[in-house]
Amino acid sequence: MNTIRRLLSAGALLAACLLGLPAHAAAPAAPTPAADRSLAGDAACTRCHDQGEAKPVLSIYQTRHGVKADTRTPGCQSCHGASLKHIRNDNNDEVRPPVEVSFSRSDAATPQEQVSTCLTCHKNGQRSHWQTSAHDNAGVGCSNCHSVHVPKDRAVTRATQAETCYACHKSERAQSHRLSSHPLAAGKMVCSDCHNPHGSTGPSLMKTGSVNETCASCHADKRGPFLWEHAPVADNCTNCHTPHGSNITPLLKARAPFLCQSCHTGDHAGQVQSGAHLQSGAITTANGTLPLGSAAGRAQLTARGCQNCHSQTHGSNHPAGAKLLR
Ligand code: HEC
Ligand code: HEC
Ligand code: HEC
Ligand code: HEC
Ligand code: HEC
Ligand code: HEC
Ligand code: HEC
Ligand code: HEC
Ligand code: HEC
Ligand code: HEC
Structure with a gap:
């Protein structure tokens, strides 16, 4: 037998x-x-x-x-x-x-x-980096996302793609319903606008080689190079933004001034009050001219966002924009 x-x-x-x-x-x-x-x-x-x-x-x-x-x-x-x-x-x-x-x-x-x-x-095209991708390593197979025996594949079809991913990525679903988000819940954008779920040369299965390159494919005005760069912007948009959703508009990780103060220790209010950094006289900002001495108080305590003065968060092309004020 x-x-x-x-x-x-x-x-x-x-x-x-x-x-x-x-x-x-x-x-x-x-x-x-x-x-x-x-x-x-x-x-x-x-x-x-x-x-x-x-x-x-x-x-x-x-x-x-x-x-x-x-x-x-x-x-x-x-x-x-x-x-x-x-x-x-x-x-x-x-x-x-x-x-x-x-x-x-x-x-x-x-x-x-x-x-x-x-x-x-x-094995070619979008799948050329499948091997050792996060999904491959985790034992996720093609048929975890694709269903070949139904008329409309749920991963390829834009209207059902996000649901396909949310089956395993629940926190991204929750994030998409926050106050500020990419229009994922509205179905105007899909995960594969930013990710290549089959693997990539970039971090976090980015569709392109880097986070910034991916973001800039739609937000070209933030791409730079700027005359005066803001270092964290050129480095990685996710230093300040979260891609999937946030309750702080627009898609911010924290509220200013706390966002800014996570890197810039102190609010330079001491200097502002003492006039130490105002040797040259009154400050001219996008919001007009502030008389000497009255300038800021303690910026975060007076509920003044840092961007009230430093309006060019993403970088400046103004000849006098070194401090991102214009
Ligand atoms: C994590 C989910 C996921 C897994 C796993 C996955 N895919 Fe996909 N696949 C997608 C999504 C989403 C799209 C749509 C991409 C787009 O619209 O750019 C897609 C598109 C495709 C396409 C059509 C687009 C093209 O390149 O022609 C093919 C073919 C494909 N996948 C094959 C595979 C194969 C083969 C595997 C296994 C090695 C696989 N997929 C694994 C999510 C997945
Ligand atoms: C013998 C070859 C062959 C095999 C094996 C094969 N496919 Fe395909 N597949 C094709 C061809 C041909 C197309 C038509 C699209 C094209 O022009 O490339 C296609 C298209 C697709 C698409 C795009 C569907 C769409 O609606 O646009 C997906 C997704 C896909 N295949 C997934 C898979 C998965 C998952 C497997 C394994 C379970 C698989 N394929 C096995 C040949 C194959
Ligand atoms: C492109 C690859 C591919 C081809 C071609 C294909 N199948 Fe499948 N089949 C699959 C995958 C993947 C599954 C797992 C369920 C799913 O993804 O839909 C499956 C599932 C099945 C099942 C089990 C259904 C269940 O869930 O109980 C049967 C039966 C089956 N296939 C029969 C066939 C027959 C008959 C044909 C030819 C007419 C065929 N398959 C052609 C990939 C394929
Ligand atoms: C003589 C009838 C018969 C033929 C021929 C047949 N099947 Fe099946 N198949 C069945 C039955 C019955 C089941 C349900 C499981 C069981 O009760 O044995 C089944 C189950 C399946 C399944 C689901 C279980 C599994 O093993 O994943 C797949 C897939 C499948 N068949 C694919 C095929 C494919 C592909 C062919 C052709 C190469 C084929 N079958 C030819 C009778 C058949
Ligand atoms: C079957 C479950 C499953 C599905 C469906 C699924 N994923 Fe995943 N995904 C995983 C697992 C497991 C990991 C690896 C462990 C982790 O980071 O959670 C992962 C990791 C990821 C990562 C992180 C990669 C990294 O390098 O950190 C991204 C991005 C991702 N998936 C996107 C998607 C997208 C987009 C879809 C839908 C097209 C999808 N996933 C569908 C299970 C799944
Ligand atoms: C606007 C671009 C964009 C879209 C759209 C997008 N993502 Fe992401 N995703 C990212 C970026 C950027 C990261 C890396 C985040 C980081 O490093 O902080 C990421 C990370 C992830 C991770 C890894 C999270 C972790 O903690 O490591 C998963 C899982 C994921 N995305 C799933 C999804 C799913 C599912 C969708 C669709 C519902 C989706 N993403 C849509 C840009 C996007
Ligand atoms: C496929 C195109 C696309 C990509 C890629 C993309 N975005 Fe967006 N982004 C949009 C769209 C569409 C909106 C919504 C605009 C609107 O609602 O008016 C948006 C809105 C935003 C907003 C404002 C949100 C709000 O609440 O007003 C921020 C911040 C943002 N994106 C950052 C990013 C970052 C960071 C990345 C990279 C991780 C990225 N985007 C990648 C298309 C894209
Ligand atoms: C240092 C923190 C920081 C970094 C890094 C950063 N942003 Fe922003 N971003 C902000 C702040 C604060 C706002 C809201 C106020 C404003 O518009 O300046 C904003 C607003 C936005 C908006 C919505 C308003 C508008 O101008 O369209 C988009 C889109 C955006 N950022 C995209 C990006 C992209 C793309 C990157 C990466 C190239 C990036 N951001 C990097 C802090 C940052
Ligand atoms: C992730 C860390 C990080 C965050 C968050 C951040 N910055 Fe920066 N910022 C830097 C770095 C690094 C530099 C470059 C410092 C240097 O060249 O000495 C810089 C430079 C600056 C400069 C120019 C300083 C100079 O001496 O030329 C200003 C103004 C500034 N940031 C304001 C802000 C504001 C306003 C925010 C909040 C919207 C913010 N930053 C958020 C890291 C950060
Ligand atoms: C009332 C306007 C105003 C506000 C509000 C403000 N700044 Fe400034 N900041 C300035 C001016 C003007 C300069 C340039 C001083 C100089 O050229 O010497 C400056 C300079 C800077 C510098 C460069 C280093 C230095 O001390 O010269 C950094 C970093 C900075 N600000 C961060 C911040 C952060 C973080 C906040 C919010 C907590 C903030 N600023 C709020 C007006 C302001």
Whole structure:
């Protein structure tokens, strides 16, 4: 009996090899040119998995994976393997042996095997940094985000993408409902406007090489270079902003003056009151001229935001903008 099983399984493996399919437990699978991906080839599976199924797997024909006129289109066996044991069920087991690459039965294929099946066709482009990405390292597979048997893929479809991510990233959902946020909850923006969930060369799965480059792709006016840079801006927008949501407008990590004072110790009010830094006379700011001596008091105690005077938080192009006052 055992010998027969072994022979059968060897047969299945051989068949898989002949078909050029990703054999079970094989290292990164080779492309599958030889598999019969036509509708007729699919009949090996669809003679049982037909319209009558509780889960309508045939909806795959309404997706990009169903465009049979395109020769790159997979057949059932390109993704699930030849699965002869599953088809034959020689022992008449009550529950059939699993397919070679199952995306739902954990006894049938490791996450790595599932992923490498998809990567046989999709390893380039957006996925070129998949390996060792945060999701790869955490064992998140393609089918944790993508659902290939439904007419509209929930990750690719903008209206359902955020919900797909929130299934695992709950705190980002909460943040998107705060007073100040990117219009994620309104559906006008999606996670993949900033992130490449498949991996990237930048931090935090940024779509580009850095946080600032990603932000500047939409907020070009903050890109610089400025005549007078504000060091933390050129360094990283997230020194002051949180990307997903904040109760302090606009998307700030803390309220001024506390935000500013997290780096600038003291409020230079001592100097202002003593006139020590006003040797040259009255201060001219964007809000007009402040007479000597009356200037600031203690800036944070008088509820004056630092930006009342230092209005050019992101940098200044004014010849006299060194202190970000204009
Ligand atoms: C002779 C009928 C029959 C054929 C042919 C058949 N299946 Fe199945 N399949 C079933 C049944 C019945 C189940 C439900 C599980 C059980 O009760 O054994 C199932 C379950 C599955 C499952 C879910 C369980 C798992 O292993 O992940 C997948 C996926 C699957 N089949 C894919 C395929 C593919 C792909 C083919 C073609 C290579 C195929 N089936 C051919 C009858 C069939
Ligand atoms: C692009 C790869 C791909 C192709 C092609 C493909 N499948 Fe699947 N199949 C999957 C994935 C991934 C799952 C896991 C559930 C999901 O993501 O929808 C799955 C799940 C299934 C299931 C189990 C459904 C359940 O959840 O119980 C069956 C049955 C199945 N496929 C049959 C087929 C048949 C029959 C074909 C050919 C008509 C086919 N598959 C073609 C990738 C594929
Ligand atoms: C045999 C090759 C092949 C395999 C294997 C394959 N795909 Fe595809 N996939 C394609 C082709 C061809 C397209 C059409 C899009 C294109 O032009 O590149 C596509 C498109 C897609 C799209 C875009 C769908 C859309 O609506 O725009 C997603 C998402 C996708 N595949 C996910 C997967 C996942 C997940 C797997 C593994 C479960 C997988 N693919 C396995 C060939 C394949
Ligand atoms: C964490 C969620 C997530 C995982 C995991 C994931 N994807 Fe995606 N995928 C997305 C999102 C979101 C998009 C839409 C991106 C966009 O619109 O720019 C997408 C788009 C795609 C596309 C269509 C766009 C294109 O490049 O042609 C393909 C194909 C694809 N993914 C394949 C895969 C494969 C293969 C895997 C596994 C190696 C995978 N994805 C894993 C979320 C994910
Ligand atoms: C199946 C669960 C799951 C889904 C769905 C999922 N993620 Fe993740 N994600 C994780 C895990 C696990 C990690 C790694 C541990 C952590 O940082 O929480 C992670 C990490 C991340 C990180 C941090 C990366 C880093 O380098 O610190 C980002 C960004 C991210 N995911 C974005 C997304 C986006 C965008 C989507 C939707 C397109 C998504 N995730 C969908 C599970 C998931
Ligand atoms: C406006 C750009 C932008 C959008 C849109 C965006 N993110 Fe992020 N995300 C970032 C940045 C920037 C970081 C790094 C934050 C940091 O370093 O403080 C980040 C970090 C993360 C992290 C890692 C958090 C941690 O504590 O390490 C996760 C998870 C994440 N984002 C998920 C999502 C999800 C899910 C969505 C969609 C609902 C989304 N992001 C939309 C820019 C964005
Ligand atoms: C895909 C384009 C896009 C990207 C990338 C982007 N933003 Fe935005 N940002 C927007 C849009 C759209 C708004 C909303 C404008 C509105 O509501 O008038 C916005 C608003 C803001 C606001 C003002 C929020 C408020 O409450 O008024 C801040 C601050 C901001 N973004 C910072 C960032 C930072 C930091 C990054 C990088 C992590 C970033 N943005 C990346 C499109 C983008
Ligand atoms: C030193 C702290 C700090 C850093 C770093 C910073 N910002 Fe800001 N940002 C602020 C403050 C304070 C405001 C509100 C007052 C204002 O507009 O000056 C603001 C407002 C904004 C606004 C909304 C108002 C407007 O002018 O459109 C956007 C968008 C914005 N920042 C984007 C960015 C981007 C992109 C970066 C990275 C290149 C960045 N910020 C870095 C402090 C900072
Ligand atoms: C993350 C730390 C950080 C935060 C937050 C921050 N700054 Fe700065 N700021 C710096 C650094 C670093 C410099 C450069 C100091 C230098 O060149 O000696 C600088 C320079 C300045 C200068 C010019 C100083 C000079 O001597 O040329 C002014 C004015 C200034 N910041 C005001 C502000 C204001 C107003 C805020 C709040 C909206 C703020 N900063 C928030 C780190 C920060
Ligand atoms: C009433 C206007 C005003 C307010 C409010 C104000 N500043 Fe200033 N600040 C100035 C002027 C004017 C200078 C330039 C002094 C000089 O050129 O010597 C300056 C200079 C600076 C400098 C450069 C170093 C120095 O002491 O010369 C920093 C850093 C700074 N301010 C931070 C802050 C922070 C942080 C706040 C909020 C807690 C703040 N300022 C509030 C007017 C103001």
